[in-house]
Amino acid sequence: MSESDAWHAGIRYHTQDSVHIILLGPPGSGKGTQAIRIADRYGIPHISTGHILREAARSGTELGRRVGATIAAGSLVSDDLITDIVRARLHERDAASGALLDGYPRTIAQAVALDAMVPQDGVIVLLLRVHEEEIVRRMRRRRVCQSCGITQTVPDADAAEAGHCPRCGDPLVRREDDDPDIVRRRLRTYAALADPLIAFYKDRRCYAAVDGLQPPEQVTTALFSHIARIRGDGAPPPADD
Numbered sequence: 001m002s003e004s005d006a007w008h009a010g011i012r013y014h015t016q017d018s019v020h021i022i023l024l025g026p027p028g029s030g031k032g033t034q035a036i037r038i039a040d041r042y043g044i045p046h047i048s049t050g051h052i053l054r055e056a057a058r059s060g061t062e063l064g065r066r067v068g069a070t071i072a073a074g075s076l077v078s079d080d081l082i083t084d085i086v087r088a089r090l091h092e093r094d095a096a097s098g099a100l101l102d103g104y105p106r107t108i109a110q111a112v113a114l115d116a117m118v119p120q121d122g123v124i125v126l127l128l129r130v131h132e133e134e135i136v137r138r139m140r141r142r143r144v145c146q147s148c149g150i151t152q153t154v155p156d157a158d159a160a161e162a163g164h165c166p167r168c169g170d171p172l173v174r175r176e177d178d179d180p181d182i183v184r185r186r187l188r189t190y191a192a193l194a195d196p197l198i199a200f201y202k203d204r205r206c207y208a209a210v211d212g213l214q215p216p217e218q219v220t221t222a223l224f225s226h227i228a229r230i231r232g233d234g235a236p237p238p239a240d241d
């Protein structure tokens with residue numbers, strides 16, 4: 001393999017026992033919350049493509065403006081662009097022992113690209129299943145921290161701003177694309193892409209689906225036990241606290 005092929009494959013940059021956890025699920029399925037917990041527990045970075053793209057959109061560059069318009073419309077950015085972004089991010093030093101991927105891959109083309117980027121024996125694919133009415137209900141109460149990207153559920157669905165981020169203290173705001181009409185568009189986009197994507201992974205030993213309607217703590221427990229089983233650990237690593 002040439003050095004350039006190796007770079008594109010990313011293999012040289014990952015340690016042998018690296019773990020790449022791919023979290024799939026519709027918008028509003030609780031991916032963000034669970035992603036943070038998994039990343040913290042396994043000591044790997046949480047790579048949220050939505051967060052990266054929203055940051056890019058705020059940067060004010062021409063590319064950022066185009067990305068912002070795409071997100072605001074509830075459409076997807078191109079496979080090539082997001083794949084280049086993820087590849088570059090996976091080559092950063094903190095991702096040498098793996099990463100938690102939230103929001104990528106979303107299409108078969110992205111899944112094929114990812115297969116070539118990370119060592120296959122360390123890949124784990126987890127799906128959070130949540131039905132559509134529950135998602136619409138949740139999204140009305142969802143707010144995000146503009147600074148660190150953390151998402152929170154607020155009591156009042158109609159308040160545009162609601163409280164402060166528990167991590168950095170900045171205001172929580174409704175995401176522009178969490179507007180109910182845009183949410184419906186995003187759900188249609190998700191539904192069209194999710195089935196083929198799930199079919200792409202579902203016969204692999206590294207795949208598991210979890211009921212995302214359970215309380216968040218139970219979802220976390222189920223995800224941890226699937227990760228431990230797939231890694232062959234038997235039990236998840238001990239919690240820090």
Ligand code: ADP
Nearest residue numbers: 027028049050053071075076077082103104106
């Ligand atoms: P969601 O809550 O819809 O899962 P994300 O925060 O993951 O939202 O993504 C927000 C938006 O960023 C998406 O609607 C899409 O426009 C863009 N985006 C994020 N990840 C990808 C991706 N893998 N491919 C294409 N577009 C993406």
